[in-house]
Amino acid sequence: MSTMTKFETTDKHRFLLNMGPQHPATHGVLRVILEMDGEYAMGIDPVLGYGHRMQEKMAESRTWPGFYPNTGRMDYVGAMPFNHGYVALIERMAGIEVPERAEYIRVITSEMNRIASHLLGIGAYVLDLGAFTPILYAFDDREDILDALEDITGSRLTYCYYRVGGVLKDIDDTFIKRTRAFIENFRKRIPMYNDLVTGNVIFIKRTEGVGIITADMARRYGATGPTLRGSGIAYDIRKSEPYSVYSHFDFDIPTGKNGDSLDRYYVRICELEQSLRIIEQALDKLPDGPVLAKPKRAKLQEGDCSFSVETARGVLTYYLVGDGSEVPYKLKIRVPSYSNLSLLEEMCTGMLIADLVSAMGSLDLVIPEIDR
Amino acid sequence: MSLMKNTLDILKSGSFDVAESDYKKCGYHLEVKLTESQVRDFAQAMLDCGFYIDFVSAVHVTPCFQVVYQFAHFDEACRINAKAMANAQGEIPTICDIYHGANWHERETHDFYGVVFTGHADLRTLLLSEEDADLKPLLKHADKLVNVETITRKSGGDAEMKPVKKTKEEQTAAE
Incomplete structure (x- = not known):
């Protein structure tokens, strides 16, 4: 966080x-200093660090199991993959085998968490653009997931359910029935989201052609997740470096x-169905x-080790x-x-401020994750 | 596999010290050891091969900082981990004009360690506030600071982690 701006106009x-x-x-305590020319943002300088907790220092001042609960408290909207990456990292370092049932449960819960995160992302994005209703539908569906996950993990957001070598406790029949019912119900709801939002003329006018990210830009900035896939690159750690099962x-x-923003939004909508497919197969x-x-x-052990997973927003290493x-x-x-946020300046310079809100919202930012 | 082999050949012909590593154990496919003067050439080679930047960070060791770069590829599984030692003044050339995403990673590393990325136009604090600019929170205390050899993977050594012996108090508590 620097109070000094780089603009000397x-x-x-x-x-x-x-x-x-x-x-x-x-969507949190992020400050963006804009150098405006009328309604156009000619200079953009994001100021980070309002929610900075020095997670990396905390990791160095306690034993490795002691740091584990912190991993669920960075991206509080999609915490499961953050837990997953950390336990998998320790397992890779120690050469610990994980029972297959535990890996399946990890995949099921991670994908449910991904759907919950995308629902919030989509709902909040449309809210940014002025449509209030869709987020209520999204929260309705998200509530089903949170209730089901709360039953087995004990938490609604900041999960701490995985353990090095497996998961804390087994899932039961109630959870399986509930999840299957959710899949059936949610499949019917996806077309409704498309009717309500995707085909909406105002929504399309606010998002189409706004905030274009090219493949070259993504490479130079390291953009990943739906932010990258909206640009036509099918890159997903779950496929390219498949972990777990x-x-x-x-x-x-x-x-x-x-x-553009519309593509990034629509990739998230399509990923809902893909996550449902994974959960369905895993349950079967x-x-x-x-x-x-x-x-x-x-x-x-002495030496370094790296582990990457695909969170709802992209690559976590x-x-x-x-x-x-x-x-x-x-x-x-x-x-x-x-x-993903670091490319904001290149993506949005010279844009109308209303479009900037649209482009920034389409990145689906979670600020406590950025600030760590 | 072809991408990895190609990259390996390109890096070898560029006289970089590169070796294949065991992905199952360390999570990356290629390991590169750089000298301070090679950093920018290496970054340019990575961009030319189409890699994206994953992160830049540092480790505080003796004799000086070890700066870590990680790259991966959108098309095939090929993760590259590169390490370079900063000079005695804690300086290393910036790569933020080659990979624009390195800008924030380098500012963050400067915040936490005080590594100076020479040629970086804007090393203002990013995550820390201005009054904490001199804090350098991730610098190790003298009693914790180790030599770079200690944190280097031993080749051929046992990869298994050693179990921790329980202390007497813990044993009695368990009983």
């Missing part, structure tokens, strides 16, 4: 405008064509057996350096929204 027609840190369209399932990677194939390998307290003790010597947490 002498042009008397230009003025500085503060968007945030408390602004509905920033994702390689057992048949699913597609939806992509857009133009890389769910093997029997234990869900937790014998817990092991161990020192981290944990990079851990061990020095032979129980405490991580270094843990770098590479969060997707951080890289």
Whole structure:
């Protein structure tokens, strides 16, 4: 967070405008300093750090199991994959085998969490553009997921359900029935979202051709997730570096064509169905057996280890350096929204401020994840 | 596989110290050791091969900072981890004009460690506030600071983690 702006304007027609840190369209405490020429944003300088908690320092000052609950408190909207990445990182480092049933449960819960996160993302985005109703429908469906997950994990948002070597406890028949009922119900609701939002003339006018991200830009900034896939690149860690049991399932990677806000929104809509497909297959194939390998307290080996997972917003990489003790010597947490937001300046310079709100909302930012 | 082999050949012909690594154990396919002067050439080679930037960070060790770069590819599974030692003054050339996404990662690394990325036009604080600019929270205390050898993976060594022996108090508590 720097209070000094980089703009030194002498042009008397230009003025500085503060968007945030408390602004509905920033979805959290993010501040963007805009150098305005009338209604056009000619300079953009995001100011981060209002929610900074120094997670990486916390990781270095406690043992590796002690840091685990923190991982669910960065992206509070889609916390499961953050948990998943951390336990999988330790498992990779220690060479711990995970029972297959536990891996299936991880995939089911992670995908449900992804749907919940996308529903919030879509609902809040449309709300940014002035439509109030869709978020109420989205929250209605999301509530079903949160209730089901609360039943088995004990939490609604900041999960701490996975364990190194498996998951905390097995899922029961109630959860399976509830999930199957949700899938059936939610399949019928997806066309409704399309009728309500996707085909809406005002929505299309606000999003089509706004905030274009090219493949080259994505590469230079490291944009991932739906933000990248909207630009037509089918890149998903679940396919390219398959972790857990994702390689057992048949699913597609939806992509857009133009890389505009509309494509990014529509990729999220399409991913809802793909997540449903994964959950369905996982429930059908769910093997029997234990869900937790014998817990092991161990020192981290000397050397580095990296693990990447696909969160609802893109690639999350944990990079851990061990020095032979129980405490991580270094843990770098590479969060997707951080890289996705960093291209804002290039994407939005010269844009109308109303379009900037549309383009920024389409990145589906979660600020506590960026600030860590 | 072809992309990985191609990249390996390109990097070798560019006289970079590159080696294949065991993905199942360390999570990346290629490991590159860079000198301070190679960093920018390496970044340019990565961009020319179509890699995207995953992150830039640093590790505080003796004799100086180890700066870590990670890249991956949209088309095929090929994750590259590169390490370079900063010079004695804690300086290393910036790559933020080649990979624009490195801008924030380098500012963050400057915030946390004080690594100076020479040529970076805008090293203002990013996540820390201005009054904490000199805090450098991730610098190790002298008693925790280790040599770079200690955190380097031993080739051929046992990859298994060593179990922690329980202390007497914990044993009695368990009983």
